[in-house]
Amino acid sequence: MDETGPAPAQPLPYEGVWRFTAPAVDASVPQARHAVRDLLRRQRVPVSEEVAHGLLVIVSELVTNAVRHAAVLSPVLAVEVAVGPVWVRVSVEDDHPYRPTALEADHGRTGGRGLLLVREISVEAGGACDVAHTASGGKVIWAALPLSPH
Template sequence: MDSRSGAPPLSGLPATSGHAGIWRFSVPPVEHAVPHVRHAVRDLLRRQQAPLTADRLYGVLLILSELVTNSVRHAALLTTEIGVEVGFDAHWVRLSVEDGHPYRPRALDAAPDQHHTSGRGLLLVKATALEAGGDCGVEATATGGKVVWAALPVDRA
């Protein structure tokens, strides 16, 4: 496990090591950033030949869309840029979205089958990650914001 977040660790391979790596970029906290991030990550994972079936790739993109949407909708006033990190190796794909808002969502602590009037997107993130055999969580940053992450095992396409 990653000692910082409880997420499964990536092997630490640099982005230039072939098919595995870690990629980071930022986007403004605006609505059109969501499809931009989704398409950019989809293209990245295909270009890098990430070992994901079509169903697992769909789950990854669904999670990423939910996490970026939450940052855009709930953190834009305190965030000039949303940080996105995608990493994968032979065993895991890990998605992280960082923003400047200190609120740590509670929906990740709730059971996915509970009925809530809000936070359903994060419940979907949790259910998708757990169903795949992965995990998700939230952690504070040193600057007072948060990182919401999800890690899923890769599979052979």
């Protein structure tokens, strides 16, 4: 009788975690979006077109927020992409301690709806998003989406 239990399943070829840093400047927004798009293609992640589009909007919104609101205290931001067998998670981390709570729309304002958009895209796809503090005192904002919408 084998006491070791079942062998662990091998990860799928597209599974993994990738992390890169970028300066907290406007040019990093399209660069981050293109880097994530290229990563999904290079790894042949079987993500639906709809989810991929939503994911790239989320990356743009999160990096834009880090550039606009955290650059003073965080000149560098980190983008992480984690791909599992049936989901993809993107996160943007910065060293600014402020934890945004703007998840409800203020219809009287013309801006400030980025996190609301991130939440709506996440929920619509059957995913989730949240903000968490980091050990270094900053924050990470993440969104996880299924590879195929439900």
